[in-house]
Amino acid sequence: MGDRVVLHYFNGRGKMESIRWLLAVANVEFEEMYLTTREQYLKLLSDGDLMFQQVPMVEIDGMKLIQTKAILQYIAEKYNLHGNDKVDRVKVNMYAEGLMDLMEMMMMLPFTPTEDQKAKLDTIQTKAKERYLPVFEKALTGPMYLVGGRLSYADVLLLECSLMLEEKFPGMFADFPSVKVNAFQGRSTRIPGVDKFLKPGSKKKPQPDEKYVQTVMDVFKM
Numbered sequence: 001m002g003d004r005v006v007l008h009y010f011n012g013r014g015k016m017e018s019i020r021w022l023l024a025v026a027n028v029e030f031e032e033m034y035l036t037t038r039e040q041y042l043k044l045l046s047d048g049d050l051m052f053q054q055v056p057m058v059e060i061d062g063m064k065l066i067q068t069k070a071i072l073q074y075i076a077e078k079y080n081l082h083g084n085d086k087v088d089r090v091k092v093n094m095y096a097e098g099l100m101d102l103m104e105m106m107m108m109l110p111f112t113p114t115e116d117q118k119a120k121l122d123t124i125q126t127k128a129k130e131r132y133l134p135v136f137e138k139a140l141t142g143p144m145y146l147v148g149g150r151l152s153y154a155d156v157l158l159l160e161c162s163l164m165l166e167e168k169f170p171g172m173f174a175d176f177p178s179v180k181v182n183a184f185q186g187r188s189t190r191i192p193g194v195d196k197f198l199k200p201g202s203k204k205k206p207q208p209d210e211k212y213v214q215t216v217m218d219v220f221k222m
Contacts, residue, residue, distance in 0.1 A: 005060045006031045006060075007057075008056065009056045010035050010216055012205050012208050012216075013207070015056050015104075016056040018072060018103070019068065019072060020203055022072060022075050025194060027192070030203075035219050038220075041055075056071065073153075076092075083147055083148055084148045092147050093154075095158070099154065099158055099161045102128060103160070103161050105120070105127070106165075110213045125168075128165055133172075133176045134176075141178045155188065162180075
């Protein structure tokens with residue numbers, strides 16, 4: 001049972017989706033325990049499984065890990081997706097954290113009042129085009145991967161983030177051809193784990209719907 005990986009989260013993207021992506025790229029099979037009631041959440045708390053009373057939580061290697069960045073870095077280290085040395089690793093982390101900042105803005109959209117969503121979308125689009133995507137366009141003009149000539153978890157998060165942006169802003173990548181080639185024209189999707197994860201029937205989650213939003217709000221009493 002030591003190699004059993006179990007994800008504890010909602011049946012939706014949120015902060016767990018990046019973890020699902022990374023496990024898929026590493027070809028790691030995992031189970032999912034979906035939070036659907038507040039009672040389940042309270043039991044995790046009473047059992048002492050959530051150090052800071054937060055999910056996602058991942059059972060792996062006999063541990064119960066929390067905090068998304070810590071989980072991603074552990075998986076990246078375990079499956080050789082975290083750079084060649086400490087200099088590469090800090091570069092990978094910088095790229096990854098920038099992507100997580102951008103994706104977190106998109107994660108919060110479903111919880112934003114309808115009347116405020118257009119303004120939020122405009123802000124996300126502007127920041128993506130002016131702050132984030134130029135960094136990745138520069139990094140991928142020539143090299144195949146962001147850091148050290150090899151696949152890292154930052155590349156995986158870039159693919160995830162690019163697909164999320166394309167859902168909301170079709171055509172955004174016309175001004176970022178290197179990122180577009182990386183995400184949409186076969187470079188990343190040739191990775192076997194990615195190809196499998198993108199196919200129908202995988203554990204990749206769809207865009208959040210009203211049921212997902214209501215479940216999160218009910219479980220956390222928001």
